Amino acid sequence: MIKRALVISAISLILMSAFALAAGTSTGNARVRDVPSATTADSTVTTCEDKETLKDRIKCRFENKEVAVREAYNATEEACRSSADEKKERCRQFYKNSAKCFNSASPVEKKKCFLKESGININAGGTFRAAPDETKRNYVVLLLYELQEKIEAKQEQGIITTDQATSLVTKIVEIKKLILSGAKRSDIVPKIQEFKKEFREVMTSSEVSQ
Amino acid sequence: MKILIWIIVAIVIVGGLFWFMSGDSNNSSNDSENQQNSGNTDTLSENGRVIDTDDKVFEEIDEALTGLG
Numbered sequence: 001m002i003k004r005a006l007v008i009s010a011i012s013l014i015l016m017s018a019f020a021l022a023a024g025t026s027t028g029n030a031r032v033r034d035v036p037s038a039t040t041a042d043s044t045v046t047t048c049e050d051k052e053t054l055k056d057r058i059k060c061r062f063e064n065k066e067v068a069v070r071e072a073y074n075a076t077e078e079a080c081r082s083s084a085d086e087k088k089e090r091c092r093q094f095y096k097n098s099a100k101c102f103n104s105a106s107p108v109e110k111k112k113c114f115l116k117e118s119g120i121n122i123n124a125g126g127t128f129r130a131a132p133d134e135t136k137r138n139y140v141v142l143l144l145y146e147l148q149e150k151i152e153a154k155q156e157q158g159i160i161t162t163d164q165a166t167s168l169v170t171k172i173v174e175i176k177k178l179i180l181s182g183a184k185r186s187d188i189v190p191k192i193q194e195f196k197k198e199f200r201e202v203m204t205s206s207e208v209s210q
Numbered sequence: 211m212k213i214l215i216w217i218i219v220a221i222v223i224v225g226g227l228f229w230f231m232s233g234d235s236n237n238s239s240n241d242s243e244n245q246q247n248s249g250n251t252d253t254l255s256e257n258g259r260v261i262d263t264d265d266k267v268f269e270e271i272d273e274a275l276t277g278l279g
Contacts, residue, residue: 107262114261129277140274143267150264185278192275196268203264 026061026068026152026169028075049075054173059166062155079141079176091180098142102149114142137179144179147199148172154206164202171195 048060048067057078061068080091094117101113118138120131128136148169155165175191261267 107260111261128274131277133278136274136278140271143261143271143274146261146267147264185275188278189275192271199264 026058026165027078027148027173028057028061028068028071047071054078055166055170058169058173059162062152062162062165065156078173079180082177082181087180094138094141098145101142102146110146114139114146118142137182141176141179144172144176151199154203159206160202164206168195168199168202171198 045060045064045067048057048064048071051057051060061071076088076092077095080088080095098114098117101110101117104110104113119135120128120139151160151165151168151172154160155162171191172195175188175195178188178191259266259270259273261270
């Protein structure tokens with residue numbers, strides 16, 4: 001009798017806490033987000049790092065959440081990979097330091113955190129436009145990462161397909177690489193426009209199909 | 211004795227449900243805080259845009275890129 005009661009209590013507690021699971025991101029950056037525990041992982045896949053192309057690695061991480069979580073803590077963020085060593089380390093630190101911004105539920109606090117981590121000092125009597133170019137580049141990278149988080153969440157919820165999410169996140173990473181490499185505005189803007197068009201098409205189609 | 215055990219089981223289940231409910235209400239509180247904060251953004255940046263929708267994030271990106279040398 002006592003055993004039965006204990007078993008029922010234990011099962012209740014397990015069921016209630018089963019929804020919390022650490023999740024990574026599709027680009028090898030360490031973040032923790034709540035996702036449903038019933039992810040469909042292919043247990044034969046142990047790494048996504050062996051995939052040759054960026055797109056394949058991102059798709060692999062979408063399809064294998066556990067691998068993505070593990071690699072998020074061990075691998076370099078995709079956007080930092082093609083940089084030289086010193087730049088790569090700065091890039092990694094930037095991602096690491098800004099990770100806390102994404103824990104903020106308030107969009108106001110999140111923006112403050114983005115600006116601070118980007119190095120834009122809006123409280124020093126300066127204006128956004130007067131900020132150094134590098135800080136603005138950092139800020140755009142974080143804004144793109146914010147969109148990436150939304151795409152990943154929608155994929156996890158089944159609102160958009162893995163292929164759609166893979167295509168969008170691949171484009172984001174390519175743009176982030178371009179920005180961090182110091183590319184000219186005229187090279188970045190067309191890529192952003194292309195991404196924006198696809199993003200809106202995907203989001204509109206997902207709203208229609210729901 | 212049996213009744214006592216079942217009371218404990220009931221407390222655990224009801225306690226767990228309350229725990230869940232309090233999580234939801236915390237989320238709701240955050241949502242309303244966000245809505246209140248949306249109207250108070252003067253100190254944030256030059257134009258004070260709040261990045262609470264995808265469109266606003268895109269607008270912010272466009273503006274940041276405009277200022278890029």
